[in-house]
Structures are given as structure tokens and as C-alpha cells.
Amino acid sequence: MPRLQDDRERLYSRLKSQAIATPNHEWLACIVASWCAGASALPDYLGLEPLQFNELVGHFFPGCDVPEQAPSGIRPDFSRMLERDDLVNLLKQYSQAYTFENNCIISIIVAGCLGSDHLWQDLGLWSRGQLSDMLGYNFPGLAAKNDKDMKWKKFLYKQLCEAEGLYLCRAPSCDVCADYAKCYGPED
Structure with a gap:
């Protein structure tokens, strides 16, 4: 594990040095570094379309060699995600603004919802606080609704259920989550 951590941190430093200094670039550098180290649940192309992926890497991390296929071997299976469009x-x-950057963030978050762990871990972020900050920056109105500190993946699915008038809803990975009985509070 220490070697994985070292590899991820070295790549993060390299990616961050290439990135424009805004909050999304920092979070994307964490996500890409973790993904390259095989420490996320994101599929090929980070869950983006190939053209989007290449544009994202070329714009935010020029000169960095980022693989297209998931180093973890995870392949996208959006067929089990009937709620993809709803998410x-x-x-x-x-969304504060619908830009290329924001569109990529949305696609990456949705792809992270395919994972079976906490959303921040599935995305390859290094803490739940980073995910909270990323969601607050990009989707402030949505983040503000999570005023009881519900787990983010559970919260997103709860929002979908409430929009449909359903109030008993399970996140897609609750049955394998070690924290099944704890829907609220810290995830660290």
C-alpha cells in the first residue's frame, strides 16, 4: 500500500504542476492520479467518451501520459445503471455553469456511482471532504440540500427517488457496503 500511495502522490504532483490552478483541476489531478494507480472504481476513459477524455487530458494535463484504459481493469457497465440519465x-x-469542464465532472461522478464503495473512494479522491468541496463548488444548491451529512452516493440516489415520489430507496451498492447501517456521518 505505501508504494501505491507514493506512486499516486508523485503522479498527482506532476499532474497538478501541469494543471491550471482552479479547484476542479486539483480534484481532477487527484482523480486521474488515483485512477492511473488503479485506486479507483472508474472505468476506461474515466467514464467519459473517448473524445471527451482526450480533450480533458490534452487541456488540463498536456504532456502527461495518461492511459485510456482503466489500469484497475474495470470496464464500464452502464447497462446496470438504468438511472444514468437521471443522475x-x-x-x-x-450545475453552476454547463461547460466542457463541468460536463466532464458530471460524467465522472456518474461513472463513480457504478462503484461499490463510498463515492469519494470510487472516484479516487483522497477524502470525503474533497468530494464535499467538489460538489459544493460545482453544484452548490444540491450540496446545500445535504444538510444532515448523508453519504454522497446515498444522497444522490435519495434525490432521484424523491423526484419520483419514492421515499424508500437504496443506493446501488448498499448490499455490499460495510457501513450499511450508517447512512449519515463521516466516511473517513
Whole structure:
């Protein structure tokens, strides 16, 4: 594990030095560094379309060799994610601005929802606080609704259920989550 941590931190430093200094670039550098080290649940192309992925890497991390296929071997399986469009629409609804960067963030978050752990871990972020900050920066109205500190993946799915008038909803990975009985509070 220490070697994985060292590799991830070295790559993060390199990616961050290439990135424009804004909050999303820092979070994207964490996500890409973790993904390259095989420490996330993101599929090929970070869950983006190939053209989006290449544009993202070329714009934010020029000169960095970022693989297209998930080093973890995870392949996208959006067929089990019937709610994919609903998640995209939810995030778009609360988006501050619909830009290329924001569109990529939305796609990456939705792809992270395919994972079976906490969303911050599935994305390859290094803490739940980073995810909270990223969501607050990109989707402030949505983040403000999570005023009881519900786990983020559970919270997103709860928002979908409430929009449909359903109030008993399970996140897609609760049955394998070690914290099944704890829907609220810290995840660290």
C-alpha cells in the first residue's frame, strides 16, 4: 500500500504542476492520479467518451501520459445503471455553469456511482471532504440540500427517488457496503 500511495502522490504532483490552478483541476489531478494507480472504481476513459477524455487530458494535463484504459481493469457497465440519465440530469439541474469542464465532472461522478464503495473512494479522491468541496463548488444548491451529512452516493440516489415520489430507496451498492447501517456521518 505505501508504494501505491507514493506512486499516486508523485503522479498527482506532476499532474497538478501541469494543471491550471482552479479547484476542479486539483480534484481532477487527484482523480486521474488515483485512477492511473488503479485506486479507483472508474472505468476506461474515466467514464467519459473517448473524445471527451482526450480533450480533458490534452487541456488540463498536456504532456502527461495518461492511459485510456482503466489500469484497475474495470470496464464500464452502464447497462446496470438504468438511472444514468437521471443522475446526469440531476447534476445538470444544479450545475453552476454547463461547460466542457463541468460536463466532464458530471460524467465522472456518474461513472463513480457504478462503484461499490463510498463515492469519494470510487472516484479516487483522497477524502470525503474533497468530494464535499467538489460538489459544493460545482453544484452548490444540491450540496446545500445535504444538510444532515448523508453519504454522497446515498444522497444522490435519495434525490432521484424523491423526484419520483419514492421515499424508500437504496443506493446501488448498499448490499455490499460495510457501513450499511450508517447512512449519515463521516466516511473517513
